[in-house]
Amino acid sequence: MVNVYGPNNAMKKRIVWDKLMGFLATNEGEYVLFGDFNKVREETEGFRSIFHEDEANVFNTFISNSGLLDIPLGGRRFTWVNKSFSKMIRVDRVLVSPNVLNIFADLKLTTLARGLSDHLPIILQDLKNNFGPTPFKCFDSWCLYEEFNGLVKDAADEIMGCRTATYHDKMMHVKSKIKSWIKEKKGNEQLKKKVILARINAIEQLIESGVETEVERNERKDLIQELDTSNRIEDLDIIQNVELNGMRGKLKIFSLFVETKQE
Structure with missing residues (x-):
């Protein structure tokens, strides 16, 4: 599982994508990449925001060349808003190796209520899992x-x-x-x-x-x-x-x- 936080600078984003691609290529296993990638894949993933097509193409190329799948997001369309709520973007996502979906066939990615953060929490879960009752603890x-x-x-x-x-x-x-x-x-x-x-x-x-x-x-x-x-x-x-x-x-x-x- 790889936690990702993408930088704002376009050139630094390319460096991150290259490092991630190299890491995945040299380490065997099934991967789940999750976090704030700080980049949209297409224009519809932003609202009242500037869309940079070249940066989106670089990001999409990284996903394609790494053989990763983008888990569809259920619930709300966007995962980040600014303070005035005048700008909204989907920057948070989960990318997985194809075989992950063979292991967990019922993976669902869903937004939760925002609360106090400027990001919507997103939850990835296998709907078939049941972990049993919660043990008693005194808090x-x-x-x-x-x-x-x-x-x-x-x-x-x-x-x-x-x-x-x-x-x-x-x-x-x-x-x-x-x-x-x-x-x-x-x-x-x-x-x-x-x-x-x-x-x-x-x-x-x-x-x-x-x-x-x-x-x-x-x-x-x-x-x-x-x-x-x-x-x-x-x-x-x-x-x-x-x-x-x-x-x-x-x-x-x-x-x-x-x-x-x-x-």
Whole structure:
């Protein structure tokens, strides 16, 4: 798996494409190249942006000569917008070796809600995969909720007086109470976030079509600020989850980082 971030300069882009092509040619295996390539393949992948046909031809030649396939993007048309939302481009994509589609026949590339970034997140998934239930973990962020300490204390008081209950029984009782509480809590938050993201997405589609009003633009700004507040606890959970997982992943990921110096 090769994570790519394409430079802005046209000449430096050519250097990156050449290095990537050389890397693929000299290292056997099946490849997934993903990231911000900072280049469109055709004029329809940009909105109110300048299309450079020569640069697009160079990029398309690199993809063709490397034998890579461009996974079609589902969902939204563009993956990047500027701050004023007056310019939109599809710069994020996933390129794969042909045999990858023989291994994962149901690969789908889809945009997710933008949130706070100027890029739309994109997700590549094999729809047939099922990784089973998520194991129970206690996250530090739960302590930020005022009711959490009282919940744990009440659950412990309910079971501690039971003389026949083992230590395992007591812990399982507290755990079940926490799981029920956090499931409801997260469910309510996700529902609220889903409503916010849906509204932001609807407004952005109006902007893409050029029929938005100033009221809707201001509403989008307010919703993004509200989304920022909603995302803070979720970000803490993600950080802790990464720390807990560490290097235990079974998938070996090979990353090629191409660095270019700024002139």
